[in-house]
Amino acid sequence: MSESFDEFYAAHFGTLVAQLRAGTGDLAEAQDVVQEAFCRAWTRWDRMSGYDDPVAWVRRVAWNLAVSRWRRGRIARRYAQRERVEHVEGPDAERLDLIAALATLPTNQRRAVTLFYLADMSTIDIAQDCRVPESTVRSWLRRGRLALMEALGGPLQEVDRGSVR
Amino acid sequence: MDRFDEEADKVLRRLFANLREETVVLVRPPGALAARRSAERRYRDRLLAFAGVFALLLAGAGGGYALTGERAAPAPGGQPSASPTPSPRSGEGVPSLPPTGSSASSGGGAGASVGPADGPVPPGLRVESVTFIDVDSAWALGFAPCLVPQQWSTCPAVVRSRDGGKTWAGVPAPGHAAAYLGDIRFATDKDGWVVARAPVVPSDPGAVTGALYATHDGGSTWAKVGLTDPVLRVETSGGRVWVSTGTAGAARHAIYSASIHSDTFTKVTDASGAELALHGAYAYVYGTGTSLVVLRNGGTTTTRSLPCDPDHRSTVLLAVSADQSVAVLCGGAPSGGDQDKAVFTSTDGGATWAAAGTPDRAGQAASLAATTTDIFVAGVGMPVRARGADGTWAAVPLAPGPDGGFGFVGFTNDTHGVALAIQPSNGLAQTTDGGRTWTQRLPGSATGS
Numbered sequence: 001m002s003e004s005f006d007e008f009y010a011a012h013f014g015t016l017v018a019q020l021r022a023g024t025g026d027l028a029e030a031q032d033v034v035q036e037a038f039c040r041a042w043t044r045w046d047r048m049s050g051y052d053d054p055v056a057w058v059r060r061v062a063w064n065l066a067v068s069r070w071r072r073g074r075i076a077r078r079y080a081q082r083e084r085v086e087h088v089e090g091p092d093a094e095r096l097d098l099i100a101a102l103a104t105l106p107t108n109q110r111r112a113v114t115l116f117y118l119a120d121m122s123t124i125d126i127a128q129d130c131r132v133p134e135s136t137v138r139s140w141l142r143r144g145r146l147a148l149m150e151a152l153g154g155p156l157q158e159v160d161r162g163s164v165r
Numbered sequence: 166m167d168r169f170d171e172e173a174d175k176v177l178r179r180l181f182a183n184l185r186e187e188t189v190v191l192v193r194p195p196g197a198l199a200a201r202r203s204a205e206r207r208y209r210d211r212l213l214a215f216a217g218v219f220a221l222l223l224a225g226a227g228g229g230y231a232l233t234g235e236r237a238a239p240a241p242g243g244q245p246s247a248s249p250t251p252s253p254r255s256g257e258g259v260p261s262l263p264p265t266g267s268s269a270s271s272g273g274g275a276g277a278s279v280g281p282a283d284g285p286v287p288p289g290l291r292v293e294s295v296t297f298i299d300v301d302s303a304w305a306l307g308f309a310p311c312l313v314p315q316q317w318s319t320c321p322a323v324v325r326s327r328d329g330g331k332t333w334a335g336v337p338a339p340g341h342a343a344a345y346l347g348d349i350r351f352a353t354d355k356d357g358w359v360v361a362r363a364p365v366v367p368s369d370p371g372a373v374t375g376a377l378y379a380t381h382d383g384g385s386t387w388a389k390v391g392l393t394d395p396v397l398r399v400e401t402s403g404g405r406v407w408v409s410t411g412t413a414g415a416a417r418h419a420i421y422s423a424s425i426h427s428d429t430f431t432k433v434t435d436a437s438g439a440e441l442a443l444h445g446a447y448a449y450v451y452g453t454g455t456s457l458v459v460l461r462n463g464g465t466t467t468t469r470s471l472p473c474d475p476d477h478r479s480t481v482l483l484a485v486s487a488d489q490s491v492a493v494l495c496g497g498a499p500s501g502g503d504q505d506k507a508v509f510t511s512t513d514g515g516a517t518w519a520a521a522g523t524p525d526r527a528g529q530a531a532s533l534a535a536t537t538t539d540i541f542v543a544g545v546g547m548p549v550r551a552r553g554a555d556g557t558w559a560a561v562p563l564a565p566g567p568d569g570g571f572g573f574v575g576f577t578n579d580t581h582g583v584a585l586a587i588q589p590s591n592g593l594a595q596t597t598d599g600g601r602t603w604t605q606r607l608p609g610s611a612t613g614s
Contacts, residue, residue, distance in 0.1 A: 009197035
């Protein structure tokens with residue numbers, strides 16, 4: 001049993017970390033939540049190994065862990081903000097890379113965009129994963145693309161904005 | 166998708182592909198084994214917590230029922246006993262459960278192991294030293310490309326095996342330092358030492374020379390031992406650890422010893438050589454001359470003479486198979502890849518010697534091992550050669566790879582032995598039948614039957 005788990009781990013750890021890095025914006029955080037998800041997967045591996053797509057389970061757990069950590073962090077950040085003077089930095093186009101741009105998206109859009117581009121999932125699969133109608137996923141993707149292109153700035157210039165309807 | 170979506174899609178696919186590529190390179194998986202062990206540890210912790218709560222509930226609700234089901238005797242004054250069952254302390258289970266964590270002995274699987282969590286074997290690992298405390302538990306020291314960017318490119322690496330060398334896992338290596346040449350030795354599953362003799366790349370900013378590191382928690386943490394002079398060798402036996410200090414090739418060296426549980430070293434003697442060979446309470450100190458210092462029970466010193474004649478003192482190697490059963494190889498000056506070799510044995514701790522034949526001239530000897538029946542020689546440009554009980558020397562079925570030989574051969578007991586191929590492959594080969602057959606374990610070029 002451990003052999004199949006080890007192979008499953010080796011096959012998917014890296015790609016899942018890439019997806020969670022896009023979702024969390026932090027490589028170490030991504031590795032932590034993916035490792036934790038694999039750890040939980042091992043406790044039910046006798047059942048999971050029979051799943052059609054066990055990686056979907058691990059991905060969902062990792063995402064949920066990341067979101068829950070982010071919420072805890074947001075509470076802490078809000079408390080910290082009340083305790084200090086806030087300094088707002090001016091816009092710096094050089095720092096706006098893809099991960100920073102992703103961080104500006106709402107969680108649902110970020111998850112949809114990440115699963116679409118990094119997990120190579122279809123809109124139907126994403127809809128099942130997120131338990132929403134497919135039309136909602138398409139909407140998230142469109143808004144996500146638009147927001148990303150605006151945030152990225154540089155690549156946006158390659159696009160003919162005049163055609164946007 | 167409209168045209169904007171299509172164009173944005175193209176740009177984003179490229180950017181995400183780059184992100185995926187970059188991330189996969191940076192990812193350092195802690196390993197499936199680590200995930201499994203974490204899960205199993207948590208399961209045990211939950212069981213312990215549940216058992217503890219259950220025991221407390223029994224104690225509280227029952228007003229004094231012991232776990233055996235007998236009612237506790239009332240305290241003086243007719244009041245129930247307040248605390249008939251102690252709650253488990255950290256690291257202790259309730260009596261009906263098996264011990265966990267550091268209180269367990271080695272070799273019992275994940276739940277019974279001590280030391281750090283296992284990680285992956287570093288890619289590109291080259292093993293240079295190996296130590297077995299029994300036929301199952303082993304550690305190997307080597308070096309590999311650094312996993313985390315440093316000012317130097319190659320870092321020291323330690324790997325651990327709990328199944329006799331069949332599988333290995335990465336564990337912490339001592340010293341925030343560039344890769345070094347050295348040795349690793351463990352006396353128990355907790356107490357171990359690494360000597361960093363010399364840096365692999367002397368110009369590296371993190372180079373260390375002559376440092377001794379010790380661990381007493383199975384390699385989770387390592388501390389540098391404060392010895393004035395550079396450390397050259399470390400060996401352990403009979404509940405003590407021995408080190409030789411000084412400069413390689415110098416005429417005088419100091420020999421220190423400590424309990425395996427302590428980092429307080431006491432100087433035992435000076436010696437002309439820095440090489441150490443141990444068995445039980447006996448420590449043999451030698452060099453390239455004929456002086457052999459025999460130390461017994463950590464202190465009593467006797468000086469003997471090795472049987473190497475003046476033409477056979479370029480290479481002197483010693484191996485001990487019992488307290489006073491010693492073998493020595495006397496090697497002449499290497500010539501064109503060949504070397505005259507003469508082997509002698511002693512059964513009285515070096516007081517008298519008997520000739521034990523001359524292994525083939527091909528190759529230059531680098532390491533000697535002895536069991537109660539056989540003697541093994543490893544070296545550069547030669548296969549491992551063995552002298553059997555019949556007194557004849559023959560190559561064992563462990564051919565040297567393209568790098569041409571073995572830098573080390575050693576035996577844990579009469580049947581279980583290990584040989585390390587020299588650089589660049591640094592492969593590790595093992596035997597479990599006294600050297601008749603060998604199996605390649607860690608990556609390398611050596612081949613066995």
